């Protein structure tokens with residue numbers, strides 16, 4: 001009834017993490033938007049975020065938004081990657097708003113919305129130094145002037161990104177400058193900037209520390225909710241679960257190859273991940289999971305098991321514990337990159353648990369009984 005490779009998801013932990021972050025940010029005047037792109041818009045995970053108090057959802061791909069809509073989710077969903085011109089119809093059909101930085105795209109969204117006798121809500125994405133996507137602050141005024149009277153377009157706010165491409169966390173001055181842009185647009189053109197979205201999980205330390213949050217009234221949180229960590233430092237966020245996800249692979253071979261190859265061959269890529277000195281592991285264990293399923297270098301293995309290397313379909317680990325035999329399972333903890341790829345991988349089953357039962361947590365490599373199993377799906381519908 002359970003299959004490997006699979007990703008087990010404790011929905012309660014995701015709900016809990018969302019709730020704690022909402023409780024911390026709400027008194028500061030900041031709404032939480034749950035970002036679902038790393039889990040491909042998995043509807044159960046999206047619902048757990050909403051149940052935890054997220055004001056709405058956000059995703060980067062229209063297919064993920066459509067998946068959530070098909071599952072009956074009616075909450076606001078914002079498209080946080082500027083839409084492709086070829087998808088403006090789908091965006092106006094399914095998203096409550098979209099982030100934009102190009103006039104052509106906004107004009108096309110407006111034309112499509114106008115045809116349907118509706119307004120599409122636009123949030124202007126502002127470049128504040130990450131150098132991925134966004135309008136330069138100096139060009140904002142000219143763009144607003146061009147879109148403000150477009151039929152089918154309702155300008156609802158501004159948003160910015162930090163540490164997506166670069167690694168810079170936001171500082172007070174940058175945030176203050178961003179917040180002031182909301183006042184500038186209102187002063188010059190009139191519409192109330194309802195949403196002033198100050199970034200992703202990397203903006204959390206700023207939000208919790210700052211005494212002057214200005215107009216910023218929203219953060220879009222993915223990694224902090226899902227993995228309970230600060231993306232830039234990797235440190236756990238106090239009070240949050242860091243193990244809502246585990247990725248499990250099955251052993252297909254376990255052999256002592258020490259006599260054949262005196263020094264285990266380790267690929268340079270995974271060398272920095274080896275936490276245990278070379279000489280103590282002698283058993284090489286093959287797991288039926290590979291780069292096609294996840295970012296192998298982003299997996300944390302149980303104590304005493306170290307990664308030797310991986311190919312598209314195999315992962316070789318080393319251990320001095322000869323207890324592992326074919327059919328046993330090894331549980332790992334995925335980082336954001338490993339999680340994102342595993343959730344998108346066709347051959348990784350996604351198993352949702354609605355309640356977390358600590359007593360069912362056996363030794364790491366045993367098959368964990370699936371408590372309160374509510375859904376299994378093998379990849380995309």
Ligand SMILES: *Cc1c(COP(=O)(O)O)cnc(C)c1O
Nearest residue numbers: 035080200201220221222223224
């Ligand atoms: C991915 C993304 C987020 C969420 O980032 P996390 O680090 O997962 O919190 C927020 N906003 C935008 C525009 C994104 O692309």
